[in-house]
Amino acid sequence: PGWFSEISPMWPGEAHSLKVEKILFQGKSEYQNVMVFQSSTYGKVLVLDGVIQLTERDECAYQEMITHLPLCSIPNPKKVLVIGGGDGGVLREVSRHSSVDQIDICEIDKMVVDVSKQFFPDIAVGYKDPRVTLHVGDGVAFLKGVPEDTYDAIIVDSSDPIGPAQELFEKPFFASVAKALRPGGVVCTQAESIWLHMHIIEDIVSNCRQIFKGSVNYAWTTVPTYPSGVIGFMLCSTEGPPVDFKHPANPIDAEDSHFNSKGTLKFYNSEIHAAAFCLPSFAKKVIDSK
Numbered sequence: 001p002g003w004f005s006e007i008s009p010m011w012p013g014e015a016h017s018l019k020v021e022k023i024l025f026q027g028k029s030e031y032q033n034v035m036v037f038q039s040s041t042y043g044k045v046l047v048l049d050g051v052i053q054l055t056e057r058d059e060c061a062y063q064e065m066i067t068h069l070p071l072c073s074i075p076n077p078k079k080v081l082v083i084g085g086g087d088g089g090v091l092r093e094v095s096r097h098s099s100v101d102q103i104d105i106c107e108i109d110k111m112v113v114d115v116s117k118q119f120f121p122d123i124a125v126g127y128k129d130p131r132v133t134l135h136v137g138d139g140v141a142f143l144k145g146v147p148e149d150t151y152d153a154i155i156v157d158s159s160d161p162i163g164p165a166q167e168l169f170e171k172p173f174f175a176s177v178a179k180a181l182r183p184g185g186v187v188c189t190q191a192e193s194i195w196l197h198m199h200i201i202e203d204i205v206s207n208c209r210q211i212f213k214g215s216v217n218y219a220w221t222t223v224p225t226y227p228s229g230v231i232g233f234m235l236c237s238t239e240g241p242p243v244d245f246k247h248p249a250n251p252i253d254a255e256d257s258h259f260n261s262k263g264t265l266k267f268y269n270s271e272i273h274a275a276a277f278c279l280p281s282f283a284k285k286v287i288d289s290k
């Protein structure tokens with residue numbers, strides 16, 4: 001009964017709204033306010049501190065792209081780390097890759113994990129994979145304890161820079177990610193919106209170019225329920241075997257059998273992988289010049 005509007009100082013003067021059928025959960029964890037509501041047309045919705053994290057209707061776009069853009073860019077991913085992503089959607093996507101033998105996830109807020117398992121079983125299904133180990137804690141601290149050259153891929157599925165995820169957008173964190181990756185390893189981070197956050201993106205690209213001596217690329221996709229309707233990703237590789245993000249070494253398409261053992265890919269395919277790196281001129285100018 002009524003509308004939820006996503007009002008935030010991170011996107012002043014605009015607000016995306018969703019019609020609410022019923023509020024299903026409201027709580028306050030150690031870190032943030034957590035809410036779940038049944039929307040009229042986007043399924044259930046997860047909200048943290050007033051910011052939409054995912055909806056059942058369009059989460060496939062974000063989870064599939066943030067996962068398969070990096071994992072399809074290296075020939076044989078084995079050890080994968082997810083920072084954030086407590087809802088489990090990225091785990092569900094990583095587990096489609098049969099070459100992977102170890103999936104670690106570090107999520108700071110246990111309430112996000114518990115709420116996702118209770119209200120979003122088709123997203124939290126990712127936790128059921130035996131390769132998954134959940135670490136509840138701060139990703140910055142977790143990475144400090146990771147030996148050098150441990151992971152083939154690291155996915156940083158964070159919320160936004162205002163709140164618990166703030167440190168995940170800063171240089172020291174990127175440096176600890178680079179150390180934890182093997183030579184030619186890849187990282188994919190949630191990297192905001194070219195319509196809203198070109199300055200944040202400028203800083204992230206500049207930091208990444210200083211730290212990641214392989215390739216550094218920005219990709220983007222459409223997610224209707226994120227502000228401005230798009231979300232971006234930083235794709236970086238460490239020095240070592242070259243990674244060409246724009247031409248996936250390990251391509252998958254919807255009809256691949258071993259990828260559909262967990263239901264079909266709804267969004268990702270090789271064409272949209274390549275297209276994700278095509279940017280409008282105002283973004284190219286900033287990103288290619290850093």
Ligand SMILES: NCCCN[C@H]1CC[C@H](NCCCN)CC1
Pocket residue numbers: 051052053054062063085086087089090157158159160190191192193196226227230231
């Ligand atoms: N596994 C889903 C987690 C979603 N991560 C983020 C949630 C907040 C969202 N704000 C977008 C703000 C405008 N760029 C970005 C993705």
